[in-house]
Amino acid sequence: MQPASQSDALFEALPEDPRAEHPGEGSRSAFARTGILPCQGIRALIESGEIFGAPEIEASQVQPASLDLRLGKVAYRIRASFLPGPNATVRDKLAELKFHEIDLTKGAVLEAGCVYLVPLIEQLKLRSTIAAFANPKSSTGRLDVFTRLIADYQDGFDAVDEGYSGPLFAEICPRTFSIKVRYGSRLNQIRFRRRVGQQLDADERPGRVRDRALREIHSDVGLVEGEAAIREGLNLSISLAPAQPDGLVGYRARRYAGVVDVDAVGAYPANQFWEGVQLGGDRRFVLDPHEFYILASKESVSVPPAYVAEMAPFDPVIGEYRVHYAGFFDPGFGYAEGKAPGAKAVLEVRCLDIPFILEDGQIVGRLVYDRLTDVPDTLYGQGIGSHYQAQGLKLSKHFKQP
CATH class of the missing domain: 2.70.40.10 (Deoxyuridine triphosphatase (dUTPase))
Known part of the structure; x- marks a missing residue:
């Protein structure tokens, strides 16, 4: 066993039960010692x-x-x-x-x-x-x-x-x-x-927030605007309702467009690498096999300070496509105390072997939430150069936003 270090002090005052579910925020006693470590x-x-x-x-x-x-x-x-x-x-x-x-x-x-x-x-x-x-x-x-x-x-x-x-x-x-x-x-x-205490059941992940507690959190602070669809996590639907007169609802990547420097911010014109996905009034879109799309959720999402969230892995039950390539949401994403959730979940979508039709409002993925062991001393979007706070439909930071 490795010797205890000063990081143990972060957890001394926290309760031992890894199954405890406390949706409250702002108090160390609100969290089980099992969970995701915050920045401190x-x-x-x-x-x-x-x-x-x-x-x-x-x-x-x-x-x-x-x-x-x-x-x-x-x-x-x-x-x-x-x-x-x-x-x-x-x-x-x-x-x-x-x-x-x-x-x-x-x-x-x-x-x-x-x-x-x-x-x-x-x-x-x-x-x-x-x-x-x-x-x-x-x-x-x-x-x-x-x-x-x-x-x-x-x-x-x-x-x-x-x-x-x-x-x-x-x-x-x-x-x-x-x-x-x-x-x-x-x-x-x-x-x-x-993880502390006894090992959880094999199908449970330490710190995972189950549906009952997720409903309580939504009731307290609001995970999305309005009613939340919660089933094995927070279900998210696709937005195919054009928000602009040009009918833009997303982007499709252009193949053979050129090289992108991963450390360059705002360096590339979007239209060199992306073509806009534009729809009319039917709000229906066919994903082409093996093409890559940037789309957005219909819901604005919130991740309260005591939690993190991630997009669940590909589920073939809802369709032959993937939406979770970079599906991690920091504590504080889209969150402002006392205000409605303020950030869309941008979805990196790849259709697999066959064309697939998406319709506006269709469920395309789900967020699962994990509990932190403590509230971070720094939240997403608060003075740390967060590129995607309060985002709508948005390309990566490398492109000049159209």
């Missing part, structure tokens, strides 16, 4: 050496409930995606799968349709009660860049077991646009979950 908990893990890197982790990497991860100095072009499995390290597998190495210290282009593996600067040495899991950053998902975290001895993507000690890697596959990256670029983010 992440900083404590950095100070105790459980998250480390060289060069040292920058303050700007710490988000309200996640940590941005930085690309290392080299990328490996590999034959195919892979997992190391429980008996091997990532580098064990890499030796037989890599084609060539690419120096990232001066910047390099990762080509669309190719698969790359990049060692990350950050490494972990977690205690036995803390696990980690990852998502692409919002801007990464909106570029249609498929990015996943891989760690040694793991049999799944985007997750590391409790007590993990070792390096981290990013698998990167640009789907539509080729991208330029460099040493230190940030494409994905990692969160940390603390």
Whole structure:
């Protein structure tokens, strides 16, 4: 067992029961000790050496409930995606799968349709009660860049077991646009979950807010405007009602449009890379197979300060498409105390093997909420350069917004 560190002080006053469901906010006693670490908990893990890197982790990497991860100095072009499995390290597998190495210290282009593996600067040495899991950053998902975290001895993507000690890697596959990256670029983010007490049932995730509690939270603070459709999370519907006279409801990515520098903000004209999706009065749209779209939810969404949310994985029951490429919502997203929810959920949509018709108001996904162990001392949209607070239909930060 690893020795206790100063980060334990964050949790000493909290109740022990990991099944407790308290929708209230603003009080440490409102939370079970099991849950997602807020930014101050992440900083404590950095100070105790459980998250480390060289060069040292920058303050700007710490988000309200996640940590941005930085690309290392080299990328490996590999034959195919892979997992190391429980008996091997990532580098064990890499030796037989890599084609060539690419120096990232001066910047390099990762080509669309190719698969790359990049060692990350950050490494972990977690205690036995803390696990980690990852998502692409919002801007990464909106570029249609498929990015996943891989760690040694793991049999799944985007997750590391409790007590993990070792390096981290990013698998990167640009789907539509080729991208330029460099040493230190940030494409994905990692969160940390603390578990205490007895292990929950196998089908339960520590800190997950179940439907009954979600209804109480909505009643108290409002997760969406009006009535909330809650079933295994907060259901979201698609907006295909044009908000502008030109009938614009979304964007479709243009193939072979050029290279996007992931660190350039507001650098590219939108119409060079995107074509507008415009509809008439029927409010119905056909998704073409293997095309990538940016659409928006009909609902404006709120994530209260005590919680985080993410888009649930692809559910074939509702259609052959995906909407959760970068589906992480920080505490404070769309939230303003005493006001209605103020931000749409922008959806990165890819239709799979067959054309699929969407109609205005159709359910396309669901948000699942997790409880934080404490209210973050910094919220999304409050002085940290958040690009997507109060958003409507919006492309990634790299494009001049039309």
